[in-house]
Amino acid sequence: MIKRIILFFTLIPLLFSCTGIKTSSVGLENQAFLEFIGTPSNYHGESSKISDNGVDVNINNKIKFKAQITRANYSVATGDRVRSTTAGPKGKVYAIPTGTHDLTVSHHGKILYRKKIFVGAQETKRIKLP
Numbered sequence: 001m002i003k004r005i006i007l008f009f010t011l012i013p014l015l016f017s018c019t020g021i022k023t024s025s026v027g028l029e030n031q032a033f034l035e036f037i038g039t040p041s042n043y044h045g046e047s048s049k050i051s052d053n054g055v056d057v058n059i060n061n062k063i064k065f066k067a068q069i070t071r072a073n074y075s076v077a078t079g080d081r082v083r084s085t086t087a088g089p090k091g092k093v094y095a096i097p098t099g100t101h102d103l104t105v106s107h108h109g110k111i112l113y114r115k116k117i118f119v120g121a122q123e124t125k126r127i128k129l130p
Contacts, residue, residue: 032097032120033122035125035126036069036091037128037129038070039072040053040069040070040071054066057094057105067105068092069129098123099118101118
């Protein structure tokens with residue numbers, strides 16, 4: 001009788017605690033990312049201020065920001081791959097909404113890149129600048 005009572009009290013918690021496997025995924029589902037690739041020394045400002053470095057980004061004439069350039073891991077002149085010591089696998093990325101966007105990248109008023117792009121959720125679009 002005591003064995004049955006012990007068995008009963010050990011089986012009850014086991015039966016009611018088994019609810020199966022539950023998974024949860026948390027993240028920024030409706031965001032995409034832009035990364036700007038080029039030679040950072042080509043995009044220094046006219047003054048010595050660090051805030052003048054980089055390029056001006058305009059998305060749909062609504063979102064405007066200053067972006068830093070990630071050093072390319074290849075030689076633009078020869079096309080040969082070179083090892084990058086200043087940037088890791090990814091450089092600075094900028095979050096934008098998903099969907100179709102009119103993207104304009106300029107430096108000191110000169111347009112470097114203008115294109116209609118589509119970016120999906122969690123996608124990183126690499127923009128290669130001259």
